[in-house]
Amino acid sequence: MEKQTPGGRPYKVIGTRPIRHDGEDKVTGRAQSGADISFRDQLYGKVLRSPHPHARIVSIDASKALAMPGVEAVITGAELPQPHDRMFLSGEGGVENFRYVNDRVLASGKALFEGHPIAAVAAKDIWTAEEAVKAIEVTYEVLPAVTDVLKAMQPDAPLLHEEITTETLGEKKKESTNVCRHTQHKRGDVDQGFSAADVVIEREFTTSTVHQGYIEPHNATALYRSDGQITIWTSTQAPFWVRRDVAELLELPLSTIKVVPLEIGGGFGGKIAVYLEPLAVLLSKKTGKPVKLVMNRQEVFLATGPASSTATRIKIGVKKDGTITAAAAHLVYEAGAFPSNWAVMGSMCVLAPYKMETLLIDAFDVLTNTPKVMAYRAPSSPQAIFGVESVLDEIALELGMDPLELRMKNAVEEGDRRADGPKFPRIGLKETIQAAMDSEHYKSPAPSGPNQSRAVAVGFWFNAGLQSSATVGINMDGTASVVTGSVDIGGSRASMAMMAAEALGLKAEEVRPSVADTDAIGHTDVTGGSRTTFATGMAVYEACQDVLGQLKKRVATLWELPEEEIEFDGSAFQHADNGKDPMTVKELGAKLTATGGPVMGHSSVAPTGVGASFGVHIADVEVDPETGKVTVLRYTVVQDVGQAIHPSYVEGQMQGGAVQGIGWALNEEYVRNDEGKMMNPSFLDYRVPTMLDVPSIETILVEVPNPGHPYGVRGVGETPIVPPLGTLHNAIARAVGVRMRSLPMSPPKLSAALQAKGLEAIAAPTP
Amino acid sequence: MAVVHVPSLLQDLTGGVETVEVQVSGEGRTSVRQVVEELDRRFPGFAARLLWEDDLMPGIAVFIDGEQNRLGLRAKIAGDSQIFFIPPVVGG
Numbered sequence: 001m002e003k004q005t006p007g008g009r010p011y012k013v014i015g016t017r018p019i020r021h022d023g024e025d026k027v028t029g030r031a032q033s034g035a036d037i038s039f040r041d042q043l044y045g046k047v048l049r050s051p052h053p054h055a056r057i058v059s060i061d062a063s064k065a066l067a068m069p070g071v072e073a074v075i076t077g078a079e080l081p082q083p084h085d086r087m088f089l090s091g092e093g094g095v096e097n098f099r100y101v102n103d104r105v106l107a108s109g110k111a112l113f114e115g116h117p118i119a120a121v122a123a124k125d126i127w128t129a130e131e132a133v134k135a136i137e138v139t140y141e142v143l144p145a146v147t148d149v150l151k152a153m154q155p156d157a158p159l160l161h162e163e164i165t166t167e168t169l170g171e172k173k174k175e176s177t178n179v180c181r182h183t184q185h186k187r188g189d190v191d192q193g194f195s196a197a198d199v200v201i202e203r204e205f206t207t208s209t210v211h212q213g214y215i216e217p218h219n220a221t222a223l224y225r226s227d228g229q230i231t232i233w234t235s236t237q238a239p240f241w242v243r244r245d246v247a248e249l250l251e252l253p254l255s256t257i258k259v260v261p262l263e264i265g266g267g268f269g270g271k272i273a274v275y276l277e278p279l280a281v282l283l284s285k286k287t288g289k290p291v292k293l294v295m296n297r298q299e300v301f302l303a304t305g306p307a308s309s310t311a312t313r314i315k316i317g318v319k320k321d322g323t324i325t326a327a328a329a330h331l332v333y334e335a336g337a338f339p340s341n342w343a344v345m346g347s348m349c350v351l352a353p354y355k356m357e358t359l360l361i362d363a364f365d366v367l368t369n370t371p372k373v374m375a376y377r378a379p380s381s382p383q384a385i386f387g388v389e390s391v392l393d394e395i396a397l398e399l400g401m402d403p404l405e406l407r408m409k410n411a412v413e414e415g416d417r418r419a420d421g422p423k424f425p426r427i428g429l430k431e432t433i434q435a436a437m438d439s440e441h442y443k444s445p446a447p448s449g450p451n452q453s454r455a456v457a458v459g460f461w462f463n464a465g466l467q468s469s470a471t472v473g474i475n476m477d478g479t480a481s482v483v484t485g486s487v488d489i490g491g492s493r494a495s496m497a498m499m500a501a502e503a504l505g506l507k508a509e510e511v512r513p514s515v516a517d518t519d520a521i522g523h524t525d526v527t528g529g530s531r532t533t534f535a536t537g538m539a540v541y542e543a544c545q546d547v548l549g550q551l552k553k554r555v556a557t558l559w560e561l562p563e564e565e566i567e568f569d570g571s572a573f574q575h576a577d578n579g580k581d582p583m584t585v586k587e588l589g590a591k592l593t594a595t596g597g598p599v600m601g602h603s604s605v606a607p608t609g610v611g612a613s614f615g616v617h618i619a620d621v622e623v624d625p626e627t628g629k630v631t632v633l634r635y636t637v638v639q640d641v642g643q644a645i646h647p648s649y650v651e652g653q654m655q656g657g658a659v660q661g662i663g664w665a666l667n668e669e670y671v672r673n674d675e676g677k678m679m680n681p682s683f684l685d686y687r688v689p690t691m692l693d694v695p696s697i698e699t700i701l702v703e704v705p706n707p708g709h710p711y712g713v714r715g716v717g718e719t720p721i722v723p724p725l726g727t728l729h730n731a732i733a734r735a736v737g738v739r740m741r742s743l744p745m746s747p748p749k750l751s752a753a754l755q756a757k758g759l760e761a762i763a764a765p766t767p
Numbered sequence: 768m769a770v771v772h773v774p775s776l777l778q779d780l781t782g783g784v785e786t787v788e789v790q791v792s793g794e795g796r797t798s799v800r801q802v803v804e805e806l807d808r809r810f811p812g813f814a815a816r817l818l819w820e821d822d823l824m825p826g827i828a829v830f831i832d833g834e835q836n837r838l839g840l841r842a843k844i845a846g847d848s849q850i851f852f853i854p855p856v857v858g859g
Contacts, residue, residue, distance in 0.1 A: 087825035169776035170816025170824055183854075186775035187785070212859075269859020341826060344854050375859030421772050421851040422833040462856040465835075529857045608834045718859065 003643075003703075005502065006710045009570045013501045014711055017648045018508040020494040031263040034219030034235040035294055042221070043072055045276075045283050045293035046129035048119040048136050049303060050111030053145035053369035053676035054158060057111060057138060060119060065135040070124035073286040074136065075279065077108035077118075081251045088244070098248050100338040104372055105249065105278050111140065112160055112337035113371050114677050115302030117275075122283040122291045145369035145676040149334045150311050152178040152368045160337060160367045178367040180339040183347045185361040185420050193326025193358030197317025201394050202328075204313045205387040207725070207743040208669035209334060211306040212376050213660070213688045216265020218304060221292040222280035230257045230284075232277050237267040237487055238526035243518050245274040246281055260517040261487045268660070269375030270304060272526055301681035305374025306670065307383075308334040308342045314350075314387035322401050322409045324356045331363040331384055336372035340365050345380035349722075350388060351419035352460045353429060353614060354410040359419055369676055375528060377657060378461040378718035382664060382725050389457035389726025390741065393733065403456050403730075404442070404616070408433045411458075428640030428704030429458070429614040435702045436616040441636040451623040452633070455730030459615045459722025463715035464529025465607050469522030470539035472500055472547050472601040478589025479510045482543075485524025486536040488515055490656075490717055491649035495533045496540050498645050499711060503544035504585045505571040522604045530715025533645060534610065534706070539603045541710050546601030551588055554595040558583070609708015613715055615639035617658065617723035621731040628751030630666055630732060636698040637723075642706045642714030653717045655697040661724025663689040669744050687746075769848040771802060777817070780810040791846045799829050800840035802850065817852060828855040 004010055025031040062074040083102040102108070107116045119136050123129035144158040151157055159176055166173040168182045194200055220234040230252070236242050239259040247254045264271065276293040283291040295303070313330040329350045333343035343363035351359055396403040411429045418424060436442055436456065446454035473481045482500045486492055497511040504511075524536065548568050555573040556563040559580055567574050572582035592599055620634040637654040644650040667687040671679045680686045705712025725743060733739045738753045768788040773781050781787060789805055791797045807814035817824055821840070828835045829842055830851040836842035844850060 169774055169827070171776075182776075184775045186778070272859070341854065344826070345856070348854065348856070375857070377859045379859045420853050422830045422853070423849070425833060464857050466857070526857065528859050606837060608836075 005570060007570050011502060013498045013508050014643065014645050015647065016508070017646060018494065018498065020491055021497055021513055022488065022493050033216060033265060034221065034233060034262045037221045037233045037262065037292065039290040042290045042292055043122040043124060043283070043287055044126040044129045045120055045122050045280060045291050046126065046133045047117045047279065047293070047299070048121070048133045048138070049299065050107065050114060050116040050118055052111055052140055052142050053114045053147065054143040055111045055140035056143060057107060057109060057118065058141055059139045061137040062119060064137065065121060065132040068128065068132050068135060070128040071121060071132045072124070073122040073283050075106070075120050075282050075286065077106040079282055080106055080249060083108070086248065097339065101245060102249055104338055105274065113369050115299065115371060116337070117279070117303065120279045120283060122287050146178070147368050147370050147672055147676040149309060149332050149366045149368060152366050153332065153364070160369065164339065164367065179364050180335060180367055181341065181344065181365040183344045183363040185347055185359065188358035190326050190328055190358045190360040193356070194317040197325045198320045199395055199398050200315065200317040201391050201398070202313065202315035203387065203391055203741060204311070205390065205741045207310045207383045207386065209306050209309040209370065210376070210664050210668040211301060211686065212266070212268035212270035214266025214268055214270055217295040217297060217300050218271065218275050219292070219294040220276035220280040221290055222277065222284045223290040224281055224284035226288065228256055230281055231260060232257065232281065233260045233262055234277055235264050235271060236261055237264065237271045237489065237528050239487065239518050240485060240523050241272065241526060242274055242277055246278050249278050250281060258517055258519045261515060264487055264489055267489055268377045269379055269528055272528060273305060273374055275304060297683060298681040301686065302678060303371055305336065305372050307376035308373045308380065310334065310383040312384065312387045314391050316388070316391045316395060318395055318399070320399065322399055322406045324354055324410045326358040327351050327356055328359065329361045329384070331361070333363070333365055333380065334370060334373055335365045335367050336370045337367065338372045339367070340373050342373055342380045346384035348420040349381035349460055350384035353412060353458045355412050355416045356410070361419060377660060377721040381459065381461055382661060382722045385459060385722055386725035386729065386743070389723070390729050390739065393455060393730040404433055404437050407458055424612065426704065426707050427612050427614065428702055431704050432614050432616050432638050432640045432702045435700050436618060436638040439618065439636060439638065439700055441618050441634060441698060447620045447622065447633055449622065451625055451735050452621065453731050453734035454618065454620045455727055455734050456616060456618050457723040457726030457730060459617070459719050460612065461530060461718040461722065462612050463534065463610050464531040465535050465610045466525035466529065466531055467604070467606045468524045468536040468539040469604040470536060470543045471521065472540065472543040474547060474551070474585065474589055474592065474599045476589050476592060478584070478586035479512070480504055480506060482511055482513045482540055483516045483521055484536050484540065485516055485521040486532045487527045489527050490653055491646060492527070492532045492536065494649065495537060495645045499537050499540050500544050502711070503541055504547065506585060510586070530613065530717045534709055534713045534715050535605060535607050537645070537711065537713055538607045538709060539605045542603035542605060543601035546603060547599055550599045550601070551585060554588060554591065555583055557595050558591060607708070609706065611642055611706030611708055611714030613640055613719040615719045615723055617727040619727045619731045621728065621735055623732055623736045623750065625736060625754050626751065628747035628749070628754060630728065630745065630750065632662060632695055635695055636700065637720055638700040638702060639716065639719060640702045640704045640714070641716045642709070643703055643712030644701050645711065645713065647701060650701060650716050651699040654699045654720045657717065657720025658697050658724055659689050659694050661721045662694055662728065665725045665728040665743055665745060667744050667746050669746070769802070769844050769846060769850060771806060771850045774852050777813060780812050780816070791844060795843045795845065797844050798840065799842045799844065799850070802844065803840065823852070826854050827852050
């Protein structure tokens with residue numbers, strides 16, 4: 001039953017592995033990216049950025065820059081309309097205030113992080129623009145900066161925003177502080193829960209700031225026409241949100257702005273916010289010419305939103321049989337220079353995989369003189385769950401239990417309450433843990449050489465729904481086109497085409513999928529939150545049902561029979577008794593003109609029924625005790641993926657997420673000096689994993705269909721980044737007897753810890 | 768009776784009580800707004816902490832029986848509904 005369409009027939013297209021529709025453009029480089037956009041009279045923009053993490057802007061003198069030949073415009077924060085309070089849904093699981101978006105895009109009054117935009121220039125070429133930026137004279141009053149979250153919480157820490165006080169639910173404290181938000185979840189008497197435990201372990205953890213590490217830098221080209229109509233070409237996960245943000249910031253009607261999303265070279269949550277787009281529009285307005293801005297890698301690191309550094313404390317109590325009686329989590333998340341909701345998200349994820357009668361979660365979002373934190377694949381979940389999975393590993397060792405048995409004993413299932421309250425619908429954590437237990441990897445002997453070991457960890461992400469639109473058109477030869485507003489990051493064109501093909505009884509290659517600009521499709525929210533295949537796929541499915549309803553009328557006309565007597569069986573229209581051959585959608589194409597003209601189906605949805613996703617990762621590692629280098633010997637990702645539409649792209653998401661998590665665990669970090677300046681803003685020094693750093697990641701797809709979607713889809717893209725942090729931490733601990741509890745576990749840090757422990761202890765690890 | 772799960776940061780208003788039962792006047796006729804008004808009558812200050820202008824506080828969504836309901840205060844509840852006020856989820 002689980003592998004069937006809503007009509008009860010076996011899938012024909014879903015679950016197969018056709019060649020992706022956009023594959024050739026991608027591998028030949030024909031796909032058009034932001035850097036490819038060019039106009040005859042185009043100008044080039046460059047942003048002047050603050051060299052100081054915290055400074056008052058005393059004055060800006062752009063006269064020398066403006067006097068340079070080839071320089072056509074300079075803008076500063078004074079050019080933006082006055083900031084105003086207006087809340088909006090952002091890509092971070094909460095709301096953001098446009099007042100602070102305004103200030104983030106172009107500083108007003110203070111520079112709040114290294115790289116904060118101070119001014120922007122438009123010139124005839126990029127070299128002139130770069131020279132002009134250097135000619136702008138800014139006088140700063142340098143202020144003390146704070147980049148560490150725990151230091152930023154102290155009463156004597158430098159304040160970023162005098163007006164910000166701690167906001168709890170509906171209450172604001174009176175004192176100015178960098179702690180911008182406190183969130184809490186509580187269930188039962190947690191002290192009583194810990195009293196009932198036989199084993200209680202409490203540990204502290206830290207993680208570093210990490211970047212999404214997408215290869216393509218941010219870019220934006222804008223043309224502000226003399227009639228007030230604006231077009232923006234950009235690399236974004238959320239073209240409709242770019243339109244909204246630019247309209248809001250510049251106080252323009254949405255109808256004056258068209259956003260054309262270009263092929264995106266990675267986003268992972270980092271290409272949701274606007275950075276360059278409003279500047280390009282303002283510069284184009286001033287010059288009357290198209291203006292193009294492209295960041296370099298240093299700008300990407302310094303001035304776009306990474307993921308939070310964190311300081312967490314996790315306490316878990318269990319009975320001798322492994323049953324969790326209580327858990328407490330204290331989470332502190334870096335917000336960056338403007339208020340954020342990252343700790344809020346962490347608080348909702350941290351204990352989600354496990355059931356327990358009592359719990360207490362306190363979470364704090366803390367302002368720091370660092371770029372405003374933005375979404376990164378399952379935002380906030382990896383840092384929170386890392387600590388929980390490490391403590392559970394210690395508990396398993398203490399109890400002498402298999403670590404997967406311990407997790408299975410406490411795993412949530414349908415009907416159990418999430419730590420933040422609502423009950424889970426149908427989920428597949430238990431099936432996933434069982435699949436991990438049954439895997440060839442887990443059943444094979446663990447590596448037993450010196451400084452080798454195996455460990456596991458669990459991960460979770462909610463997945464999102466939001467809003468999507470789609471149109472489906474039947475061509476005159478019976479093939480189809482699918483148009484959506486969801487930027488294709490992970491192969492969603494293929495998934496949309498396959499779902500449409502399944503619904504219409506066509507082959508995947510008979511459906512042409514495309515991504516439209518904001519003028520050509522209904523509102524569609526971000527490609528993010530692992531929602532595209534679920535929600536936009538739902539819109540495609542519904543648009544296909546619209547098409548099928550219209551086609552049924554055409555068949556009724558052709559057969560001169562009542563519409564009610566005709567059925568579509570997934571392959572063709574049928575009539576039980578008329579003796580006519582079934583008629584496929586393909587065959588109907590040629591008959592559209594004669595029966596009433598073109599057929600287009602439309603749908604806009606805001607679906608409920610989102611299915612959460614869980615994963616279990618298994619890692620075998622070897623540690624070089626002299627250098628601290630960790631070699632991942634074998635790695636397996638097991639995940640509940642709902643119904644996999646295109647298994648190859650599901651596997652790709654699982655592998656990609658795991659590799660990013662491995663980088664987070666082992667190497668990636670913003671290294672800052674005493675002044676708070678980043679010391680490694682390049683891919684030479686910010687170490688993301690390469691092909692040489694990871695083994696071939698094995699995948700096991702556990703298919704527990706989501707009942708909230710006609711094809712059982714649940715999002716898959718974010719969950720796989722969550723478990724690697726705990727998995728590798730636990731594997732290293734079991735290999736060499738050192739629990740780092742601080743990420744990244746890079747060679748310098750790990751070798752120092754090993755030396756501190758002493759080589760004797762390494763020979764006989766006691767993790 | 769519908770059950771409201773009181774956010775822990777509002778439990779200072781309910782004397783530490785985690786869940787509150789609310790009478791539902793008719794199937795599909797009682798709104799979240801009416802529930803909040805009822806809670807405010809019983810626990811003064813409840814509405815002020817949960818509402819902003821004519822809506823839920825920014826960053827707070829209503830979840831009814833496990834699903835976020837975008838109608839917010841206008842959403843209808845059933846006699847056995849479980850109601851939560853928690854942040855919405857987006858993602859990266």
